[in-house]
Amino acid sequence: MSSGLALRSDPAPILACTVSTNVHHFDLLIEDMEAELGEAWGDLTFDEARAFLDQPEAADLRFFAVAVTSEDATDLGQVGELIRACRARAVRTVIVAHDLTPAALHELLRLGADDFVPYPLAEGALHDAIGRMRDAKPAAVSAATPTDQAEPAETEKTAAPTKIAPRMGGQSAVFAVQGLAGGTGASTLAVNLAWELATIDKQKAPSVCLMDLDLQAGTVSTFLDLPRRDMVIELLHDAQSMDADAFRQALLGYEGKLSVFPAPPVLLPLDVIGPEEVEALLNLATQCFDIVIVDMPHTLVMWTETVLNRADVYFATMEMDMRSAQNAMRFLRALREEGLPAEKLNFVLNRAPGITDLNGKSRVKKLAESLGVKISTQLPDGGKAVAQAGDHGEPLAVTAKKNALRREIAKLADGLHKAMLGDAAAAK
Secondary structure (H helix, E strand, O other), rough: OOOOHOOOOOOOOOOEEEOOOOOHHOOHHHHHHHHHHHOOOEEOOHHHHHOOOOOOHHHHEEEEEEEEOOOHHOOOHHHHHHHHHHOOOOOEEEEEEEEEOOHHHHHHHHHHOOEEEEOOOOOOOHHHHHHHHHHHHOOOOOOHHHHHHHOOOOOOOOOOOOOOOOOOHOOOOOEEEEEEEOOOOOOHHHHHHHHHHHHOOOOOOOEEEEEOOOOOOOOHHHHHOOOOOOOHHHHHOHHHHOHHHHHHHHHHOOOOOOOOOOOOOOOOOOOHHHHHHHHHHHHHHHOOOOOEEEEEOOOOOHHOOOHHHHOOEEEEEEOOOHHHHHHHHHHHHHHHHHOOOHEEEEEEEEOOOOOOOOHHHHHHHHHHHHHHOOOOEOOOOOHHHHHHHHHHHOOOHHOOOOOOOOOOOHHHHHHHHHHHHHHHHOOO
């Protein structure tokens, strides 16, 4: 650790500094800074940090790790002043938050902090935050820039789209996707359907938000090569008091066209949020976007009913096997026993038989009859291209535009889009 910067007779370049009232209250931060930077960092108080920015020794400075406690939150003025000074000099800031309220954290992010990690630090949390700041494009901000316009800098890929088109007909559509068994392509459908809808019209494409609410096994971030954010955990806990600005802070963007609410970076119990929190999240999402697509966990949770009631279409993915058939039967029975709107279900058969497979077509018909439902969406096997697209972190439309699965999902998106435009026209 490099402390007492002014006393070093032969100083090494200082690449980063911790800023706190007392850094020794953050032992895990000290360990992580040493692991990441060796001796190329220092620890400063808030007063020292502001003065250090004007010193020649700060020429190589890349970021400040600003450790803030609940006691510091009683006066955020000095923290905000430091954040603004850093932005004016293109120095990144990551907030190390210990017992901060969501409101205080939101205020610091609004002032221009680039990222935050909760304390005690999870393994790799600081490393990931440093990586995100390193990859983001530098964005020097004039000291005269109003604080209410300061926004964290992001890469082009992860910056959430800022231009949100007027919602079609004044209403937002909600589509949910749930797999009735593992490996039935629910997340693949959710990701690719979201991308197809977000790019369906070059002139007037709807604004689309993809929400990954599979809190334990969510893979949307992986499929789009996006980072996972610690701040999602805080927002899930405080969803009911969150405003639209805080919600947008949690979003990541893909290619400037699709906004993503990612799953948290750690495994969380599915009951960490309840119906009230999910209702609040959906309210915020539909307030901001034309279309909201929710990737659900495979299991039924206490807030499944909330999403089902809000959804315009609830896609349930399955395959031609006994496990899917039995799970579909139990799923339908559970909905009917609770008096839930099972008519919103749209059963999606993944890896459906081809047009020339008459025996397979007969089996699909028998499956639908045994369940007493209509399997209205049948998706072909996309082959190895599906796994390759996921590994590359790109939609099928980018890596395999002519893939049969991609074409069917594009048709599905086109049908949904036309239905929305029809509803919007009828509402006028």
